[in-house]
Amino acid sequence: xxxxxxxxxxxxxxxxxxxxxxxxxxxxxxxxxxxxxxxxxxxxxxxxxxxxxxxxxxxxxxxxxxxxxxxxxxxxxxxxxxxxxxxxxxxxxxxxxxxxxxxxxxxxxxxxxxxxxxxxxxxxxxxxxxxxxxxxxxxxxxxxxxxxxxxxxxxxxxxxxxxxxxxxxxxxxxxxxxxxxxxxxxxxxxxxxxxxxxxxxx
Amino acid sequence: xxxxxxxxxxxxxxxxxxxxxxxxxxxxxxxxxxxxxxxxxxxxxxxxxxxxxxxxxxxxxxxxxxxxxxxx
Numbered sequence: 001x002x003x004x005x006x007x008x009x010x011x012x013x014x015x016x017x018x019x020x021x022x023x024x025x026x027x028x029x030x031x032x033x034x035x036x037x038x039x040x041x042x043x044x045x046x047x048x049x050x051x052x053x054x055x056x057x058x059x060x061x062x063x064x065x066x067x068x069x070x071x072x073x074x075x076x077x078x079x080x081x082x083x084x085x086x087x088x089x090x091x092x093x094x095x096x097x098x099x100x101x102x103x104x105x106x107x108x109x110x111x112x113x114x115x116x117x118x119x120x121x122x123x124x125x126x127x128x129x130x131x132x133x134x135x136x137x138x139x140x141x142x143x144x145x146x147x148x149x150x151x152x153x154x155x156x157x158x159x160x161x162x163x164x165x166x167x168x169x170x171x172x173x174x175x176x177x178x179x180x181x182x183x184x185x186x187x188x189x190x191x192x193x194x195x196x197x198x199x200x201x202x
Numbered sequence: 203x204x205x206x207x208x209x210x211x212x213x214x215x216x217x218x219x220x221x222x223x224x225x226x227x228x229x230x231x232x233x234x235x236x237x238x239x240x241x242x243x244x245x246x247x248x249x250x251x252x253x254x255x256x257x258x259x260x261x262x263x264x265x266x267x268x269x270x271x272x273x274x
Binding site: 002005006016020026053054057062063067 | 217237244259
């Protein structure tokens with residue numbers, strides 16, 4: 001995908017160079033069409049392709065944890081305790097390991113609507129200009145839909161009497177999956193110095 | 203060579219330069235795996251390319267308007 005886009009970019013650069021060096025070639029109809037392709041269509045496609053690749057790249061776990069503030073959250077994925085919800089999902093491949101963050105935070109910062117994208121930029125500002133907060137909070141709290149987009153309809157989830165009794169409250173976010181006392185051990189980064197870690201391959 | 207023709211060539215050159223710079227920035231952002239590469243692409247690369255496209259389209263409008271003036 002990246003290689004195709006880079007080939008497309010190189011082609012656009014070559015065409016743009018022709019029109020930079022000899023703009024007079026656009027006198028004929030054929031060159032006019034080529035100029036339209038080289039200076040409008042192809043560059044526009046390059047923007048779309050670049051945005052697509054950057055968005056796909058930002059969904060990768062290694063992208064998320066490349067920010068220093070995220071390092072403890074990445075570490076929490078290796079906690080050797082099934083009570084840690086993210087660790088349990090990551091270690092048992094209930095979410096793709098290379099897209100573990102995005103799988104449960106698909107509405108976070110740049111992945112969400114415009115307001116979230118703008119908030120994502122403040123995260124970058126905090127990382128490189130100011131200072132990230134000690135504890136990272138999700139504005140508005142964690143949305144149950146991030147759990148339900150996989151668990152809703154699953155037999156073991158729907159068959160659980162507690163889940164089925166509270167289903168309406170869960171779907172409307174009136175009851176939180178993670179902060180209503182049921183699955184409340186999430187990343188828990190402040191306790192990472194006192195827990196055991198799982199090492200893959202052992 | 204008329205003055206308008208000369209202006210059109212300069213607009214085309216300006217558009218080409220902006221697009222080339224934007225595309226080079228885009229290549230750099232694609233080869234650099236870093237959270238800032240997205241910012242580089244979105245704020246520098248895409249903006250330069252977008253501006254280049256606008257200048258090119260403006261040059262087309264410029265040619266079309268000068269052509270219609272000549273017919274009148």
